[in-house]
Amino acid sequence: MSAFLNAAATSVATADSAEGPACAEPLPVLGRDVTVPLVTGGEVTYAALDYAASAPALQRVWDDVAAYAPYYGSVHRGAGYLSQLSTDLFEQSRVTVAEFLDCRPCDQVVFTRSTTDSLNLLAAVLPADCQVFVFETEHHASLLPWTNAQVTYLNAPRTPGEAVATLERALAEREPSPSSSSWGDPKGPALVCVTGASNVTGELWPVKELAAAAHAHGARIVLDAAQLAPHHPVSVQDLDVDWVAFSGHKLYAPFGSGVLAGRADWLQQAEPYLAGGGASRKVARREDGGVDVEWHTTAARHEAGSPNVIGVYSIASACKALTEAGFDSLVARERHLIAKVREGLAEVPAVRVLSLFGDDAPRVGVISFVVDGWNSSHFAAALSAEYGIGVRDGLFCAHPLVRTLLGSEPQAQGECGAPEAAPGERSLNAIRVSFGAGTPDEHVERFVRAVQELVADGAKWQYRTEEGRCVPAV
Numbered sequence: 001m002s003a004f005l006n007a008a009a010t011s012v013a014t015a016d017s018a019e020g021p022a023c024a025e026p027l028p029v030l031g032r033d034v035t036v037p038l039v040t041g042g043e044v045t046y047a048a049l050d051y052a053a054s055a056p057a058l059q060r061v062w063d064d065v066a067a068y069a070p071y072y073g074s075v076h077r078g079a080g081y082l083s084q085l086s087t088d089l090f091e092q093s094r095v096t097v098a099e100f101l102d103c104r105p106c107d108q109v110v111f112t113r114s115t116t117d118s119l120n121l122l123a124a125v126l127p128a129d130c131q132v133f134v135f136e137t138e139h140h141a142s143l144l145p146w147t148n149a150q151v152t153y154l155n156a157p158r159t160p161g162e163a164v165a166t167l168e169r170a171l172a173e174r175e176p177s178p179s180s181s182s183w184g185d186p187k188g189p190a191l192v193c194v195t196g197a198s199n200v201t202g203e204l205w206p207v208k209e210l211a212a213a214a215h216a217h218g219a220r221i222v223l224d225a226a227q228l229a230p231h232h233p234v235s236v237q238d239l240d241v242d243w244v245a246f247s248g249h250k251l252y253a254p255f256g257s258g259v260l261a262g263r264a265d266w267l268q269q270a271e272p273y274l275a276g277g278g279a280s281r282k283v284a285r286r287e288d289g290g291v292d293v294e295w296h297t298t299a300a301r302h303e304a305g306s307p308n309v310i311g312v313y314s315i316a317s318a319c320k321a322l323t324e325a326g327f328d329s330l331v332a333r334e335r336h337l338i339a340k341v342r343e344g345l346a347e348v349p350a351v352r353v354l355s356l357f358g359d360d361a362p363r364v365g366v367i368s369f370v371v372d373g374w375n376s377s378h379f380a381a382a383l384s385a386e387y388g389i390g391v392r393d394g395l396f397c398a399h400p401l402v403r404t405l406l407g408s409e410p411q412a413q414g415e416c417g418a419p420e421a422a423p424g425e426r427s428l429n430a431i432r433v434s435f436g437a438g439t440p441d442e443h444v445e446r447f448v449r450a451v452q453e454l455v456a457d458g459a460k461w462q463y464r465t466e467e468g469r470c471v472p473a474v
Contacts, residue, residue, distance in 0.1 A: 124273050135153070174217075255314050366434040
């Protein structure tokens with residue numbers, strides 16, 4: 001390993017760890033001191049409470065990337081020093097991610113653009129006649145990629161036990177596959193896709209139990225860990241999942257990279273996800289004018305083109321930073337923030353928090369709710385314009401789940417400033433607040449206070465609809 005990589009490893013091992021694993025303070029993130037204007041006058045420090053969409057970059061990640069940037073070079077392509085250094089960094093990042101996920105020795109770590117890209121890659125390598133089982137409660141990234149498979153969409157469960165029972169029943173009832181003879185199982189290949197933590201309710205799913213149910217019925221399972229990995233440790237071996245997918249931008253690592261890690265056989269047996277340089281080991285012209293291609297059997301088979309080495313390194317840096325901060329400490333602090341938000345919202349009768357599994361279900365820092373008589377876009381706009389708080393409103397790329405929780409059918413959003421639903425009526429959309437390792441107490445305290453004030457006193461400003469969004473009127 002180069003001198004630069006040795007220095008970087010030393011930096012990673014010592015930064016932010018002087019006080020040991022008991023991390024009582026939020027981790028430093030970019031943007032923590034950014035101020036934004038309020039429509040009512042003055043400025044306030046921005047409260048970023050939309051971590052479930054994209055978490056702010058950890059300062060440590062940014063510093064590591066900045067230290068590497070002058071040494072940036074092409075990966076797997078050049079004989080020059082910077083190219084060799086960048087290749088070492090890229091491949092060492094693969095090792096770091098495998099350690100972060102506690103992968104099996106034979107697992108492959110494939111770098112992608114995002115969770116969505118990872119799951120589309122897995123969908124592209126499914127064996128013929130593979131049956132896929134997915135709950136309707138999934139994010140669209142997990143719900144939609146399986147267009148070339150026989151898909152069974154499972155109804156939303158109301159308890160973790162019901163989720164396991166629903167899956168077991170569906171797997172037991174599946175029909176034999178035409179390819180069963182070549183597969184070795186009378187019912188052919190099957191895959192279960194499940195989230196680790198809901199991007200709508202934050203609730204943790206019984207992944208280990210679902211994996212056991214899948215394997216008992218001859219199926220494999222992929223874990224969408226986009227919302228789980230930033231908040232809780234993810235062990236491929238302990239959960240006994242076949243694959244795990246997550247995104248860097250939710251793991252405090254910007255630059256557009258993701259991961260698909262897990263069993264190599266389906267990946268090696270399929271045609272490359274993208275055809276091009278890097279995926280091919282040898283290409284030769286044939287006498288008939290065509291070409292013969294020998295593809296790599298390593299992760300490179302599905303990483304054609306010049307890879308996003310900075311994005312990959314940022315993921316590895318974030319994995320190390322979270323590991324060294326200590327998930328026990330991070331989880332304890334997040335539970336403290338969750339309690340603050342839930343207790344504050346419980347004091348507002350007009351607020352209804354959305355949940356599948358009930359109030360006592362374990363969860364990460366993702367909470368969605370509706371406010372009687374308020375248009376969700378109007379409420380979110382007022383939080384931003386009048387309090388400097390960034391949240392999300394809408395259906396959160398999980399339309400079937402949110403509509404199930406709201407008990408509503410697809411409808412157009414109401415005009416900004418007009419009630420979306422009268423008190424006691426069903427809301428059409430929801431508001432989501434989400435936070436994590438970089439969130440200070442003041443941000444969630446300001447949020448709770450803002451909700452209470454808006455419900456009690458109404459918005460202080462006028463708002464209008466612009467291209468489907470609610471914005472402050474000039």
